[in-house]
Amino acid sequence: YVESPPDADAVQRVLDGHLEDFEHLVRRHQTRFYRFALGMVDDPDAARDLVQDAFVRAYTKLPSCHDPSQFQSWAFQILRNRCRDHLKGPRRRHTSLEDVPTLASEAPGPGEDLDLAERRALLREALGTLPVDHREAFLLKHLHGHTYEEMAEMMDASVSATKMRVHRARERLRTYLEGEALSDVTHPPPKSSSKVEASHLLSTSTGGAR
Helix, strand or coil, X not given: CCCCCCHHHHHHHHHCCCHHHHHHHHHHXXXXXXXXXXXXXXXXXXXXXXXXXXXHHHHHCHHHCCCHHHHHHHHHHHHHHHHHXXXXXXXXXXXXXXXXXXXXXXXXXXXXXXXXXXXXXHHHHHHXXXXXXXXXXXXXXXXXXXXXXXXXXXXXXXXXXXXXXXXXXXXXXXXXXXXXXXXXXXXXXXXXXXXXXXXXXXXXXXXXXX
């Protein structure tokens, strides 16, 4: 096992003509990039294509990466723009996060609470109602665990604007989930508490972070 060089070293080696070193950058970041793309476009094939295209563009534009130590943020910006372009197309779909870890809705296994699976499905449905900016901020903060400073750099926004996007995303999600719960007062389903509990799941999943 050979440890991969830091991003800055790998970028510099590629620029010096060691083109095979770009593979280190791809291996290091492709999983994180794929999870983000999948959360944004809700299409595994499209997500893979977008990530591959982003890396190809990063490779061809590598001389314009002026700070090699910030390769991840620089390449992420390329992926982010590709995802946004994709969402503007005629095949845009709402995100359901079916295949994204920690928010995925899986068939309940032995001993798994059926209500929990339902609450997760409701949360995914609510995420699909968010504007792209808010959905993106929510995913970066609560799925990927980035700091607001990291997010601000990735999203080309101020820290305060990034915090506001996350805050508004959480508020919109709560409003949607609580509204769904109120609609059950008139026509309660067999498990009428699940939508209220979904709102609580959102609060606990975000750890109360602002």
